[in-house]
Amino acid sequence: MSIPVHVGTNPPSHWDEIEANQQRLGEEASDWLREQRRPSAASGDLDWGGLGFEPRWVGFDAADCVAALDPSVYAGKGADEFDRFRQGAASRGELAIVISLVETPDPGSHWSVFGPAGSSLSLGRFNTSIHSRPLGIGARVRRSDGVEGAEVQLALRLMSCNPPLPWSALSLDGITLSSTHGRVKHEPEGTLVPIIETELGEPVVAVWTSPDGVERRYVVPAEAPWTVLLSWLVEDALPEYVPDAMRRARRHMATDLDLMTRRERQAHTALAAFDAEYAERRGTLDSELQSAQSDASALRDGLLFGTGDALVETVRTVLEWAGMNVVPLDEELGGTKNADLLCTLDGRSVLVEVKSASGVPKESVYDDVLRHLRVWEKLPDSTPVEGGVLVINHQHRLPPHERRTKAFERPEFLAAQTEPVVTTLELFEAWREEDRVATCRLLFGPSATTVPNTTPSVPQRQPETRRRGLFRRG
Numbered sequence: 001m002s003i004p005v006h007v008g009t010n011p012p013s014h015w016d017e018i019e020a021n022q023q024r025l026g027e028e029a030s031d032w033l034r035e036q037r038r039p040s041a042a043s044g045d046l047d048w049g050g051l052g053f054e055p056r057w058v059g060f061d062a063a064d065c066v067a068a069l070d071p072s073v074y075a076g077k078g079a080d081e082f083d084r085f086r087q088g089a090a091s092r093g094e095l096a097i098v099i100s101l102v103e104t105p106d107p108g109s110h111w112s113v114f115g116p117a118g119s120s121l122s123l124g125r126f127n128t129s130i131h132s133r134p135l136g137i138g139a140r141v142r143r144s145d146g147v148e149g150a151e152v153q154l155a156l157r158l159m160s161c162n163p164p165l166p167w168s169a170l171s172l173d174g175i176t177l178s179s180t181h182g183r184v185k186h187e188p189e190g191t192l193v194p195i196i197e198t199e200l201g202e203p204v205v206a207v208w209t210s211p212d213g214v215e216r217r218y219v220v221p222a223e224a225p226w227t228v229l230l231s232w233l234v235e236d237a238l239p240e241y242v243p244d245a246m247r248r249a250r251r252h253m254a255t256d257l258d259l260m261t262r263r264e265r266q267a268h269t270a271l272a273a274f275d276a277e278y279a280e281r282r283g284t285l286d287s288e289l290q291s292a293q294s295d296a297s298a299l300r301d302g303l304l305f306g307t308g309d310a311l312v313e314t315v316r317t318v319l320e321w322a323g324m325n326v327v328p329l330d331e332e333l334g335g336t337k338n339a340d341l342l343c344t345l346d347g348r349s350v351l352v353e354v355k356s357a358s359g360v361p362k363e364s365v366y367d368d369v370l371r372h373l374r375v376w377e378k379l380p381d382s383t384p385v386e387g388g389v390l391v392i393n394h395q396h397r398l399p400p401h402e403r404r405t406k407a408f409e410r411p412e413f414l415a416a417q418t419e420p421v422v423t424t425l426e427l428f429e430a431w432r433e434e435d436r437v438a439t440c441r442l443l444f445g446p447s448a449t450t451v452p453n454t455t456p457s458v459p460q461r462q463p464e465t466r467r468r469g470l471f472r473r474g
Helices: 012-028 031-035 079-091 150-159 226-241 243-249 251-255 262-305 308-321 329-333 364-378 411-416 424-432 436-444
Strands: 003-007 053-056 067-069 096-102 119-122 128-134 141-143 168-174 176-179 182-185 191-198 203-209 215-221 325-328 341-345 348-357 387-394 421-423
Touching (some): 003 079, 003 226, 003 243, 012 031, 079 096, 096 119, 096 128, 096 226, 141 150, 150 191, 150 203, 150 215, 150 226, 168 191, 215 226, 308 325, 308 341, 308 348, 325 329, 329 341, 348 436, 364 387, 387 424, 421 424
Parallel strands (some): 003 067, 096 215, 387 421
Antiparallel strands (some): 119 128, 128 168, 141 191, 168 203, 191 203
16 A cells, blocks of 8 residues: 655655765855755655655655645745645545644744744645744643544654653744735634643644635644654544545555455456457557558658659559559650650550659649650650640648649639649549549549459559550551
């Protein structure tokens, strides 16, 4: 069992470093360094785990803590952590259990004509403090009337400490704030109920309840051993005031098969079988996804970011996947003498010129298609073509969603256009949706069709063979 508690100081390692520097520097240490003293809660000898607690020091999140031990209200020293602790308790509908230590000034020091000096414990947001006034050596104390439950055990434990604890009389005080409008005296808030008191009825150990009902703060002498306080906290206070915290801490017992009921074991077995089936199914789907991504990456990257011969090869692969017969003309003609590809579908053929542009393409690239068509007509015994198509990967340095929808937008150019312009974005959309008909219609118009294919959407190219029949024979 490990119960998280907020501890209002830095961890022991911080104080180890402070003390090492004090010893190393000696008289050369700064005043600030010489004045540093390790809080008792940061003792390296305190066995938190053995007592059933997980300390959450300053700098650790405290929202799920069930108690706060000697918290601070000062920024950078634990105020934020203490505030999250209170918020967490309030959100769960639990009491925020707090233990605060009141310092006992060194007897004989700071005396005045009004008696010994005391110390003050600020209660932060409530404009209230608890003042402590040290009592003389040997002051007699007793358990207060009306004390019940966990408070009885706290009184017994503290009154049994050996050596006896030094006692200070406690009182609840408001604070006075100064502003441009003068000094304003605030009345004390909350209630302070004695647990141990002097024979004169002065509280020396008490519990303060905040006016919002969230906080229950136990105020004890700073000399009270933490082993005594933590044992009381886990054995008496938390079971009485925050029982859900104890159940949460013992929740691990519900996973012990040796302690389960028959119904729990049956549900546990069914859940284990479900988890195994899920893991197996998840593994299969992960493998399928990795395979699909591996297959698709080359074509996706080629269509969206490719240039030059790599882009031509990617376009060729996609067109062949759609069911077209594609001839690479540079290979057939022995150089860049015409368009890049000759595509044929159901006896219809078109020339395809593939281009790329890092920005907005020049309209002159479209003229290459028209020029190729004029030259093609003059080649002897060439396959008749219906026209040409410009496939262009425009603005390929931009993310796809930031590119223009159309490669060319000038109205006069669009009105004079006779051959289709297809962007690789359009080609990509048809390919990624595995729509072969849509791919064919980009090149051959709305009347184009293709034979349905049940093979995977990413084609596997076979070794190249030289194609015949590019030109008609007389």
